[in-house]
Amino acid sequence: MILASLVDMSRLQFALTAMFHWIFVPLTIGLGVIIALMETYYVRTGNEFWKRTTRFWMKIFAINFAIGVATGIILEFQFGTNWSNYAWFVGDIFGAPLAIEGMLAFFLESTFFAIMFFGWNKVSKNVHLLSTWLVSLGTILSAFWILIANAWMQFPVGMEFNPDTVRNEMVDFWAVVTSPVAVNKFIHTATNAFVLGSVVVIGICCWYLLQKREEEFSRRSIKIAAVFGLISLVVLIWTGDGSAYHVGKKQPMKLAAMEGLYKSKEGTPLVAIGILNPRKDIRRMKEDSLSYMLESPYIFNISIPEGLSLLANRKMGTIVPGIEDILNGGYTYTNRNGEEKIAPPIEERMQRGRIAAEALATYNKARISGDEANMTEAKKVLDENFDHFGYAYIKDPVEIVPNVPLVFYSFRIMVILGGFFLLFFSLTIYFERKAIIGKQRWFQYLGIISIPLVYICSQCGWIVAEVGRQPWTIQDLLPVSASVSSVSSSAVLTTIILFFALFTALLAAEIGIMIKVIRKGPEA
Amino acid sequence: MEGSLIRRIWLFYYEGFRSMTLGKTLWAIILIKLFIMFFVLKLFFFKDAIREYETDNDKSQHIINELTINRK
Numbered sequence: 001m002i003l004a005s006l007v008d009m010s011r012l013q014f015a016l017t018a019m020f021h022w023i024f025v026p027l028t029i030g031l032g033v034i035i036a037l038m039e040t041y042y043v044r045t046g047n048e049f050w051k052r053t054t055r056f057w058m059k060i061f062a063i064n065f066a067i068g069v070a071t072g073i074i075l076e077f078q079f080g081t082n083w084s085n086y087a088w089f090v091g092d093i094f095g096a097p098l099a100i101e102g103m104l105a106f107f108l109e110s111t112f113f114a115i116m117f118f119g120w121n122k123v124s125k126n127v128h129l130l131s132t133w134l135v136s137l138g139t140i141l142s143a144f145w146i147l148i149a150n151a152w153m154q155f156p157v158g159m160e161f162n163p164d165t166v167r168n169e170m171v172d173f174w175a176v177v178t179s180p181v182a183v184n185k186f187i188h189t190a191t192n193a194f195v196l197g198s199v200v201v202i203g204i205c206c207w208y209l210l211q212k213r214e215e216e217f218s219r220r221s222i223k224i225a226a227v228f229g230l231i232s233l234v235v236l237i238w239t240g241d242g243s244a245y246h247v248g249k250k251q252p253m254k255l256a257a258m259e260g261l262y263k264s265k266e267g268t269p270l271v272a273i274g275i276l277n278p279r280k281d282i283r284r285m286k287e288d289s290l291s292y293m294l295e296s297p298y299i300f301n302i303s304i305p306e307g308l309s310l311l312a313n314r315k316m317g318t319i320v321p322g323i324e325d326i327l328n329g330g331y332t333y334t335n336r337n338g339e340e341k342i343a344p345p346i347e348e349r350m351q352r353g354r355i356a357a358e359a360l361a362t363y364n365k366a367r368i369s370g371d372e373a374n375m376t377e378a379k380k381v382l383d384e385n386f387d388h389f390g391y392a393y394i395k396d397p398v399e400i401v402p403n404v405p406l407v408f409y410s411f412r413i414m415v416i417l418g419g420f421f422l423l424f425f426s427l428t429i430y431f432e433r434k435a436i437i438g439k440q441r442w443f444q445y446l447g448i449i450s451i452p453l454v455y456i457c458s459q460c461g462w463i464v465a466e467v468g469r470q471p472w473t474i475q476d477l478l479p480v481s482a483s484v485s486s487v488s489s490s491a492v493l494t495t496i497i498l499f500f501a502l503f504t505a506l507l508a509a510e511i512g513i514m515i516k517v518i519r520k521g522p523e524a
Numbered sequence: 525m526e527g528s529l530i531r532r533i534w535l536f537y538y539e540g541f542r543s544m545t546l547g548k549t550l551w552a553i554i555l556i557k558l559f560i561m562f563f564v565l566k567l568f569f570f571k572d573a574i575r576e577y578e579t580d581n582d583k584s585q586h587i588i589n590e591l592t593i594n595r596k
Contacts, residue, residue, distance in 0.1 A: 059546060066550035073561060077570035084573035088587045117547070118540025165580065166587045361592035364585075482591060485573035495569045502560055509553055517546065 009492045010082040010484050015466070016496065017074050019459055020503040024068020024510075026458055029143055029190060030197015031061045032136035036129075037224055043129045053217055054132075055120075056522035057201065060514060062117065067510040072146075074499055082492060086473050086483035091167030093159055093176065094149050101145035108138030143193070144186050151182035153474050154465075155250050156336050161386055163363045163379060168477075181246050185465075188239035191232040192458055195421060198229025199454040202428055204518055206447025209438050217522050223432050230425035237418060241311065247468075248312030249334040251475060252321050252343075253400060254468035257407040259308060260297050261322040268320040270307025275299040276408055282323055282401050323404075327397050335387060336476075346397040349476075353391030356382055390472060393482040402470040410463040417457035424450060 035057050042050035076098070079087040087094070115123055115131035123131075152158075158175030159168040170176060202225050205218035248255045255261075260276050261268065280295040309318045321331035321343075329345035344352075359382035366374035394400060424446070431437035437444075471479040517524075544551070577583040 062547070062550060066554050067557075069554060070558060070561065074565065074570075077561075077566055080572040081570040082573070085587055085590050088574065088583060089591075114537060114540060118536060118543075122536060165584045166591065167584070357592055360588065364588050364592070486590075486594070487573060491569070495565070498565065498569060502557070502565075506553075506557065513546075513549065 006487070006489045006492065007480050007484050009489055009496065010078075011480060013082065013492055013496045013499070014075065014078055017071075017078065017499060017503075018466070019462065020507070021068070021071045021075065022459065022462060023455065023507065024064055024071060025143065026193035026196040027064045027200055028061065028068060029136075029139045029193035030195070031057060031064065031200070032139045032197075033194060034197055034201055034225055034228060035061055036133045036136045037228065038221075039129050039132050041224075043125045049216070049220075051120075052522055053221060056217070057221070058117070059517050060204070063510060063513050063517065067506050067513075071503070071506070081495075082485055082487060083473070083483050084485040086478060089166060089168065089478055089483070090153075090474065091159070091162075091165070091169055093152055093156075093168050093170050096170060096173070097145040097149040097176075101142050104145070105138060105142045108134055108141075112138070140190055143190060147186045147189055148177055148179075148182045151179055151185045152176055153472075154185075154469055155179055155181040155246070156474055156477060157338075161382075161389075163360055163382060164367065166360075181250065184239050184242040184246055188236060188243055188461075191236040191239065192461060194232035195229050195236055196454045196458055198225040198232065198425070199421065199450050201225035202229070203447045203449075203451035206444040207518070208521070210441065210444040210448070214521055214523075215438055219432060219435075219437060222428060222437065226425050226428040226432060229421070230429065233418070233421055233425060237422075240415075240418070244311045245314065248320060251469055252331065252333055253323065253326050253402065254407070254464075255308075255312060256321060256323045256326060257402045257404045257468055258411040258464060259320075259322075260404055260408045261308070261320065262297050263324050264319050264322040266309075266319055267306045267317045268308040268312075269303035269305050270311060271298070271412075272302045272304055272307075273412065274301030274303075274408075276405050278405070282327075282398050282404075285324070285398070323401055327400075346391070346394070346400060349388045349391040350394050350397070352385045352388035353394070356385035356389045357392035359385065387476060390474065390477045390479050390482070393479050394471070399471055399479075402468055407464055407468045410460040410467070414457055414460040414464060417453055417460070421450070421454065421457070 035054055038050055038054040038057060041047070042054055079094075112131040112134040115128060116135050119128050119131065156168070157179050158170060158172035160171050161167075162169050176182070202222050205214075205222045205225075208214040208218045244255065244258075247258075259271055260274065260280075262280065262282070275298060277296055277299050280292070280297045284292045306316045308320045309316055312318075312320045319325075319331065325331055326343070327346050329343045329348065331343050332340055333343050335341050359378045363375055363378035363382060366372075366378055391400075427443065428437070428447075431440055431443060469475060471481065473480055473483040541547075574583050574586055577586050
């Protein structure tokens, strides 16, 4: 029996590492494109102003890149140490995208990064510009491969389970790469990084304007960042809608948690703003069913009629399953073969999961003893029930419900801040066009405050995606309790402390160096 | 010609690194970070949990036992 504390601590460690890593990554991706756009202006106009501007933002890019580079490797260390069952079970599905990412990043970054920083007066303008765009493309492609691996965990397609090796083997590379979840997730995450980079540029420029310094530099940088940020945000919102649709079809429990939706009805509303009722706890459903039923899910809420039906089904008057509906089954969902199925109750999936695990054990025994007839029979049973394999490790149906308040509030913070940034970019463009941005001190303060807000928004997105899919490391196939290695909790705690100290030091170094460079300004 | 190309590439990097100002600090941070990650964290704290199993077959067997016996 694996202690819950080990699972929770391993999850905490992975979550903290991923969140720290995600502080650095989006700025690298977002700023990379903004720098490339600025340099394009320089090459097209020949105006030295754009060269100076590009070089300043390159410094900020370099600081962030240097501090953030390789921080994601700690996640890979954790796969081998804390999540060895998962790392083995996932097979080459995870290995292939990560290997491509590693090679691509090394090739692009070691070659073109050097030209970008050392080659200003040594290569032609066009070669330098090409290098800058390739570095930017390299950072985006790195994210692409990582997100493909992540999307596969949310919607495992293009593979077959091999009971001889207990690994999932890729049988259709393109199905993995072009999975609708992967494509949507990639565009959503990349545009999120573009928005973050834009807000950081505007925020830093607002600080200069507040100091009454570098007005031309700030105004021109703001102009590029605001337009780029607004376009990216529109795509971000569009793919956010796509994410909700895919989540509704493939991970309905995540959508139910995002909405705090327990029991559905035709024409399901979307909660715009709400406060959850802490006494509405699904764990009380069996123990004290009457008082559970009498509790409303919300203390307060403002809902958009039919909103969730439209978001999840693209159709009014339709049902979006709530947490209780999912536990009881009977709703329609999309399985990993892309087929629409009627979901069985979770109790039944648990039963079928246990049959699958038992068949795997029988297959293994038959394989060792060379009993081919039993192997064939066990393989047949395993294949028939493999879609429910992960439910073998679920002891109580309510274990498949993620942390509802964390997902619910994170989703709302993300959406509200997304709306705020739509207004923010629009106002920025308006003030800039009217040439009054230098006089709007309140707006300059708002620009600076927006820097932490955009990070909060971005992190909330990850919380929704990753906490919302709990308890699964691989949707329906492997829960966290079966993924974790048999290591001691104290060892995990030690590494949490160590990595926390390292990452905090890195973050402090980044902020410290950045402030120093920003204070010196673009002319330094 | 080939010799001169290699020399030009060498000089490109050599002069680039020599003329760095802020870059020197950043490189120091990168190297310290990589040292801590690979020579402290990886070596002493993040050992491969199934390293004791030499062959892939042994590793598979261990995971089968984990998934069909230990975690049930």
